[in-house]
Amino acid sequence: MNDDLKALIRTIPDFPKPGIQFRDITTLLLDAGGFAQTIARMAAATLGPVDLIAGIEARGFIFAAALAAPLNAGVLLIRKDGKLPGATIAEDYALEYGEDRIVMHEDALVPGQRVLLVDDLIATGGTARAAVRLLRKAGAELRQAQFVIDLPELGGADALRAEKIQVDSLLS
Template identity: 50%
Template sequence: MKTVKDYIRTIVDFPHEGIMFRDVTTLFSDPRGFRMCIDQILNPYAGTRIDKVAGLEARGFIIGGAIAHQLSVGFTPIRKKGKLPGATLSQAYQLEYGEAVMEIHDDAIQPGEKVLLVDDLLATGGTAQAGIQLIEKLGGEIVGCAFIVDLPELGGRAKLEAMGMDVHILCEFEGL
């Protein structure tokens, strides 16, 4: 029986030499694989109140939209700076070289709403950490952080767990 990991292809030396890019588009393009992915992300949250799903740009929008639809709840995009049209809150985070900024609409989440944060891949955890901080600034309560792929060598899971987050991962790949 195939697992979610079996649907993910690895592209060597993309976008730079030495990088093993974990491409989830092959998972998304297969109806059984995609359904399996969404079901497995939701499984640990069965019976948990979730009011919103927040997805991190950009592949987090794909799974986030599907999860929100499955739960019949709203979807909130967390985007790179300058991509949202309304009034926003911003949160800077560290990249390997420099800094980036994520934004959320300032009315996207109401105080007390229970939010599931999702993305395709967890690496260093910087983007997810920024997303968590934005949700919390709006008064949202994170019920969990769910990812398809973890790159454990980069330490993102440990960073999020140190923040008190429940982290759910479908599969891991060694290396960068």
């Protein structure tokens, strides 16, 4: 069954830079059954009830939004800096060259709300770990992060587990 979903992920060599094998989820999204199956499995893998699903810009939004109805939860947007209109809190994280910053609205959650973190893919885990710091700073009760794809050789999922987060991915 996992092989069915894997077959819907396209690998593009040398994107965005030479030597990178880019796992492209656009082909999964184009497949009605595959996308529905992806969301059904993520919903089934969710630990307990959650109040909010935090999605990371941009591809994480797609999966977080689709999970909102089956999980009866709201969607919290974690965005790149400069995109949210209200007062924000921020976390910086390292990229291969330089730094980036993610933000959320400072009043997006009530402390103690149960949050599930969602993104399309975890590689080094830099983005997801910054999201965990941000959500915890805001008072979220965060137990689990889910990804469609884990690239385990890059160590991101293990780094997240070291932060006491259960990490679940459909494909690796």
